[in-house]
Amino acid sequence: MVTEPEIYLFFQQLQRFGITLGLERIERLLTHLGQPQNQVPVIHVTGTNGKGSVCAYLASILTACGYRTGLYISPHLIHYQERIQIDGKPIQIADWWRILGQIKQVVASDSIPVTEFEVITALMWLYFVEIKVDIAVIEVGLGGRLDATNVISNPLITVITSIGLDHQERLGSELTDIAREKAGILKPYRPLVRGLVSPPAAQVIDTQAHALNCPVITIEPPIHAKQLLHFQGHDYRIPLAGAHQFLNAEIALEAITELRKQGWNLPIDKVQKGIANTRWPGRLQWVHWQGKKILLDGAHNPEAAQILRQYIDQQNLKPVHWILGLLQTKDAVAVLKNLLHPGDRVSFVPIPGHNYHEPSRLCHLATHHCPGIVAHAEVNVSDVCGVISEQYTPVICGSLYLIGQVLQSITTTTVP
Missing domain, CATH: 3.40.1190.10 (Mur-like, catalytic domain)
Incomplete structure (x- = not known):
């Protein structure tokens, strides 16, 4: 037994x-x-x-x-x-x-x-x-x-x-x-x-x-x-x-x-x-967290990043404050190029429990390949949301593991 x-x-x-x-x-x-x-x-x-x-x-x-x-x-x-x-x-x-x-x-x-x-x-x-x-x-x-x-x-x-x-x-x-x-x-x-x-x-x-x-x-x-x-x-x-x-x-x-x-x-x-009746959480999902309406999406590869960017543009949600974490196996440069536009801000965060691109390295890649954006490396995702300016749309993306971490922290109801 x-x-x-x-x-x-x-x-x-x-x-x-x-x-x-x-x-x-x-x-x-x-x-x-x-x-x-x-x-x-x-x-x-x-x-x-x-x-x-x-x-x-x-x-x-x-x-x-x-x-x-x-x-x-x-x-x-x-x-x-x-x-x-x-x-x-x-x-x-x-x-x-x-x-x-x-x-x-x-x-x-x-x-x-x-x-x-x-x-x-x-x-x-x-x-x-x-x-x-x-x-x-x-x-x-x-x-x-x-x-x-x-x-x-x-x-x-x-x-x-x-x-x-x-x-x-x-x-x-x-x-x-x-x-x-x-x-x-x-x-x-x-x-x-x-x-x-x-x-x-x-x-x-x-x-x-x-x-x-x-x-x-x-x-x-x-x-x-x-x-x-x-x-x-x-x-x-x-x-x-x-x-x-x-x-x-x-x-x-x-x-x-x-x-x-x-x-x-x-x-x-x-x-x-x-x-x-279909539901598929964590994909272009709006939630309330830390007093803000936030968009969640995996966007973990270049094609998915492009789809997310198209949604942002079609919904006129610019400018965006991205909160982004990427696994080491992902093509960071291609994802960043597809996501980031001039005027955006981005906070790079770790993905606890997984092998991820270091936020500091992602900052370097973003500033080099995506001119006109402001990039910061942060310690965790929860610290970022509370300080995002009201003029930006907060979007958390880059990994479903990161999205899961956020959803686990959310106690308020999902926005329809």
Whole structure:
């Protein structure tokens, strides 16, 4: 019998292994656990940006249509349990630790050198089988081909939302390299919904799809007005902020159309309700904190930074006081160039518990590459908000880990 302290220690020790791509360990672990991944109907979603939003839309739609829906996402914002959800509700903490205890026994008995993400992924599969989900929406953690979620032999649908530059140290330096890694989730004869990607990336993906006889459903630029997306003769209210969310919603709706062809009962009115009910915290989210209305967004890579800047400009929120932290693996110069405009101020902060770019170094990069801005290095995010001038719009961004730290500190309600 595994005791609670032993389980806690086991989980804490996993964190030191970091990210190690590869399928050998997770396949070995899942074999000992009875291959639970083969007992769940799955939509498998990858992409540089937009995959989390698409997963959120899909899960909300499927729940609204009456299906018991599992959702697996990463990273979490505040609590690990957010990563594994049933119908929008995180796994109960008692179930989390109970199933983790089962996994610990298997890992110990067979000496499997697993990572934290692999253990959480295995936990997710066991929980979804135990709860008897009707369907699960699974977000890839990193890349696709060698990601621990890529153990699904027969997904209902695969989705690639976008291809951009991120995690180049693991996925390759070119868009075609990254596209090849993400196309690694494709499975023979299973349909792919592909978002808008560059022609070279599209060629790589479509070549892989052709080799595997995968039907490819491509996306047209979305037709929308105000907060309504027009899709296949119907209007859908899009609740998430930013013009890019129309595209993410359209990708989700194309996947729903494909599911409908496979026999799933997905009435238009319930799909509309599901889209309208979608929530995706930490992405273009307005909150009240320390007496100020603050915009939160991950914006952790150049493309995401560009999307955030476009939203700022479209909403005429200038000038901006940025509160920014970046992980060491991120392309700091490209992110800063896409975010910072003359007249902005920026306070660089650490991201506790993670390997981050030193605020002082980011200050140097910002003043060198982004003329006309004022930059400071700060000790922590909470010290900055209280001194921001009223003439600036406060925006906290650069890492979902930083956003999670802020959300954990907030006790007031979210601004509608």
